Amino acid sequence: MLNPLNDSKAVSKPDRILSQHQAALNHLITIVQNPDKDDVNWLDIGCGQGHPILHLDNCIDEDFQNKINYFGVDLKQDYVQMVRKKCSQLNLKSNDVKVVELSNISSKFIDKKFDFITLINIIHELNPRILSEILIWSILHLNNDGVIYVHDLEKLEKPEFGAITYTNNEIRKILNELYKLITDKTPQIIVSKWKYSTTTGWSFSFKKSYYDIDDKKLKKSYDKDIKTFEKIVEKILSEKLEMKTKLLISVTEDGYETDEEKNDADLAILDFWALKRALEKIK
Numbered sequence: 001m002l003n004p005l006n007d008s009k010a011v012s013k014p015d016r017i018l019s020q021h022q023a024a025l026n027h028l029i030t031i032v033q034n035p036d037k038d039d040v041n042w043l044d045i046g047c048g049q050g051h052p053i054l055h056l057d058n059c060i061d062e063d064f065q066n067k068i069n070y071f072g073v074d075l076k077q078d079y080v081q082m083v084r085k086k087c088s089q090l091n092l093k094s095n096d097v098k099v100v101e102l103s104n105i106s107s108k109f110i111d112k113k114f115d116f117i118t119l120i121n122i123i124h125e126l127n128p129r130i131l132s133e134i135l136i137w138s139i140l141h142l143n144n145d146g147v148i149y150v151h152d153l154e155k156l157e158k159p160e161f162g163a164i165t166y167t168n169n170e171i172r173k174i175l176n177e178l179y180k181l182i183t184d185k186t187p188q189i190i191v192s193k194w195k196y197s198t199t200t201g202w203s204f205s206f207k208k209s210y211y212d213i214d215d216k217k218l219k220k221s222y223d224k225d226i227k228t229f230e231k232i233v234e235k236i237l238s239e240k241l242e243m244k245t246k247l248l249i250s251v252t253e254d255g256y257e258t259d260e261e262k263n264d265a266d267l268a269i270l271d272f273w274a275l276k277r278a279l280e281k282i283k
């Protein structure tokens, strides 16, 4: 996990659910209610402290929990243990929560397919190479009627060194290119923007059955597609770095007039560092 700039670590708040976790659970509820499905495989990528799982008991009856095979992956051992403990208190059909560094994801769950994949508030922690791979990998490992739900923040509430945040427009651009790579169908993309009390978030969902995706073809072109997609993400990030650089030059030479401009410039310094570092690592 990246380091927050202040000392408050992400704190678990089991008594209050965040809207992104509620949104994920609503997707899950729709899938679990399918009378033709007795097994629902849910993969929570970067599960952290398992926030959605902490609230599952309240919103899904035990009989329905019993359809869910929960798979959680995270690089932090203590989070994994925490989520395993919570899973053991639920009536899940099965659970498999383990330490996985996402750069190794292709060697895990080799032939496994999932009905639901969540990537909640993790995108900003991924370098462009892992981001490219994880999105393509998730599509490949989704059942044909499966859904991917992704949420993150445009600006972090607690700034983190090395974090790359995206605006909803940047995500839309990235998805447009991704869909062009994997399907011949015209991309249908809604990247929602969510106003929260102190920041703004974005989210999108992807339903595989809306696109004619040939898994065999996707598997064959997997490495090539990741490389192409990585180049696209790299280009978008290079443009972002150029924009942040211009803003910093302008503030350095002309100063700022409002607190908002000062705040934007402070955030631009962090963005500048994160983008420069990520782009240098690609080379």
Ligand SMILES: C[S@@+](CC[C@H](N)C(=O)[O-])C[C@H]1O[C@@H](n2cnc3c(N)ncnc32)[C@H](O)[C@@H]1O
Pocket (backbone or CB within 6 Å): 001, 010, 045, 046, 047, 048, 049, 050, 051, 073, 074, 075, 076, 079, 100, 101, 102, 103, 119, 120, 121, 122, 125, 126, 130
């Ligand atoms: C901000 S937390 C979000 C956790 C959870 N999804 C939620 O919504 O509460 C991001 C999580 O992603 C994990 N993570 C970041 N980079 C990772 C990587 N390369 N491989 C595996 N996990 C990673 C971190 O350890 C952290 O737990």
